[in-house]
Amino acid sequence: MNYSEAKNKFIEAWGTLCSSWGINKAMAQIHALLLTATEPLSADEIMEQLQMSRGNVNMNLRALIGWGIVARERKIGERKEFFSATKDIWELARQVSRERRRREIEPLIRVLDEVKKVEGKSEEAKEFEKVIGELSNFSAKVDGALDKFSKSDKNWFFKLLMKL
Amino acid sequence: MNYSEAKNKFIEAWGTLCSSWGINKAMAQIHALLLTATEPLSADEIMEQLQMSRGNVNMNLRALIGWGIVARERKIGERKEFFSATKDIWELARQVSRERRRREIEPLIRVLDEVKKVEGKSEEAKEFEKVIGELSNFSAKVDGALDKFSKSDKNWFFKLLMKL
DNA sequence: CTAAAGTTTCAATAATTTTTGAAACTTTAG
DNA sequence: CTAAAGTTTCAAAAATTATTGAAACTTTAG
Numbered sequence A, B: 001m002n003y004s005e006a007k008n009k010f011i012e013a014w015g016t017l018c019s020s021w022g023i024n025k026a027m028a029q030i031h032a033l034l035l036t037a038t039e040p041l042s043a044d045e046i047m048e049q050l051q052m053s054r055g056n057v058n059m060n061l062r063a064l065i066g067w068g069i070v071a072r073e074r075k076i077g078e079r080k081e082f083f084s085a086t087k088d089i090w091e092l093a094r095q096v097s098r099e100r101r102r103r104e105i106e107p108l109i110r111v112l113d114e115v116k117k118v119e120g121k122s123e124e125a126k127e128f129e130k131v132i133g134e135l136s137n138f139s140a141k142v143d144g145a146l147d148k149f150s151k152s153d154k155n156w157f158f159k160l161l162m163k164l
Numbered sequence C: 001c002t003a004a005a006g007t008t009t010c011a012a013t014a015a016t017t018t019t020t021g022a023a024a025c026t027t028t029a030g
Numbered sequence D: 001c002t003a004a005a006g007t008t009t010c011a012a013a014a015a016t017t018a019t020t021g022a023a024a025c026t027t028t029a030g
Helices: A003-019 A025-036 A043-050 A054-066 A089-116 A123-151 A154-163 B003-019 B025-036 B043-050 B054-066 B089-116 B123-151 B154-163
Strands: A070-074 A081-085 B070-074 B081-085
Touching (some): A054 A081, A089 B003, A123 B025, B003 B025, B025 B054, B025 B070, B043 B081, B054 B081, B089 B154
Antiparallel strands (some): B070 B081
16 A cells, blocks of 8 residues: 555544544544644645645644644744644553543543432432442542553553553 | 432433443433333333434434343333343443444554555655554554453452552 | 234434634734 | 734534434234
């Protein structure tokens, strides 16, 4: 396979995969493009390569920056802004797990805690309490594990996975 | 908070959370309802409680069955079908990771492998190979870890998490 | 076999999410 | 300060995804 074929295939696949994980396809494709770029790209280059509108590129770049996986850069002597992605995949995974934890696990834990203290001792209420309790317990474990992972040293985690 | 308030809040929250993970809200809500039910529910009961059409309930029930987290049941003396969800949260997590692995990680690995063998020795091609290689490596690790997790004994995994 | 009960399908519709593009805004060079 | 270059915003349009509901289909009791 030649380079540009491979690159397009990857950008497409990354977009599709991320879609099924609740991430906007355009955002994932911009990310894939930056991941494989040898140097920072400007909004114009992204628009050009992915055939997207300026507005779309701008919004999704900001979202990627919000996720902490893309950085804004300035090149000396250039007025334009350039963008580059975290190239280290482990660092990327850590950052994504940090953000998903903050954005999704923690709100879930908050709701579960709220809902946990249900009044009434009907059979339904008891079953509800039991399931919510288990879920709450499980979420706390996942939360803890993600926290550890997101703070962990790459090699330490690598070794742990090997031990599995 | 009283029982039905709590239950509705949970169903709503579960739907919203799952949406941000690429799972249809209706599907997540049906799942939440079955999770907290004391006994299997019929399609009619689900329609009634969640105010959804029969078609929607039927399609999403089938999807949940496809995920392996809801089972079809027959009650003796009843002609209707009833549905119940896996109540064990660990088992649920294992089953979901098993399925996501099969549906998403494995296709990704296949694409990465395909795209990995890129011809050409330009700087771009080399950078591309490097990033894809790292991703491929990482995906293989995740795949292996999910495989272990999905086959693991609950207590073994629990202890492992504690050690973290 | 027949009819009632129940389930599935799917084209049409509705809702949601994404994308566009042009106007408004900001920054900078001269 | 002015104008060119660049960036951001956001209402409207397009695309995608989810939902409905009624017809077709299947199963079962009698």
